[in-house]
Amino acid sequence: MVDYEKEDFQLLCRKSDEELNEMLGRYEISIPVQGRGRNSKLEKIKYIKEYCASHDILRKERYVNDEYNICSLLPNVELFKADYGLEADTRFKSNSVSEILDYLERESTESNKLAVIESEISGEMQKEARSVKGYMSEYVSNLKEVEIKPIITWKDAIKSVDVSFQFENDVRPIPMSHKGAGYRRLFMVARFRYLAEKNKGVNIIYLIEEPETFSSPVRTKMICLVHYVGFRMTIK
Structure with a gap:
């Protein structure tokens, strides 16, 4: 957005009536009695902006966080x-892969299809780890545990579609x-x-x-x- 460089004058529309009134008094900005909507925020902001224009208070572009x-x-x-x-x-491919990624993310959460598969794979590898530990223990007496843990990245399962x-x-x-x-x-x-x-x-x-x-x-x-x-x- 484009707003004033001076912090006092930034985001005028978000200021309360009390804050605008304080600004009007501090900078001695007067609003004509005959003005329409003399006490409205829009009227106050209008004259504050006129003050900025007459006092060379510059404006600049700045990024606003999406609060x-x-x-x-x-x-x-x-x-x-x-x-x-x-x-x-390629546009169709990107859309489709996006849908597939949504599916993979959804189904890999606890108790869903892919989570069950992941658990089964992990279980099979733990069986293998126990067997390997038994054989290794014959050579290394102080071996306490062997862990074989699969690293599964479902999002890499499908790159594109034809x-x-x-x-x-x-x-x-x-x-x-x-x-x-x-x-x-x-x-x-x-x-x-x-x-x-x-x-x-x-x-x-x-x-x-x-x-x-x-x-x-x-x-x-x-x-x-x-x-x-x-x-x-x-x-x-």
Whole structure:
């Protein structure tokens, strides 16, 4: 934000009436009797700002900490570009991996699926440690304990995902990066609908660049209709 350099004049809107009145008296700032809303905070701040302007009290840019978690109230933004080029759809990959990471984090907490697996792995390694201790004790008489502890990082389990399509005349799935831009955009809008349905009630803004671009006029009409219905569903 841009605010005054002098600390006394910073964050005027957050000051109480008493603090503003004290400033008006200290700096001998007077408010005309005929002024509208003479006792309102806005009127007081208006004349304090006029005082700053006339006394060359400079302003500067500064960072404001998010004390009231305002950022948590702002919507997330998902951008669907018109064309990712011939390379793999990296934006889709990043979104998908993000969802996978959320799943891994959730399921690795106490009593959930991955936590149970982690416990079983740890148990198996402890069995191995006890056996190794028994054999080592034959060579080292003062050995007290052997511990084998797995270091499991679930977030590193999946780095990325690949997208392929298989249509009726295809003998095998074809990577999305090998299909035309129209199919990639159709996939883009389908994923938009998925995210809109999944994130109902969450503040999200979806930005779709050129959703109507398609080589087939019929499909262009269809994709525009899907986009419109999905957008209405999200806003509602």
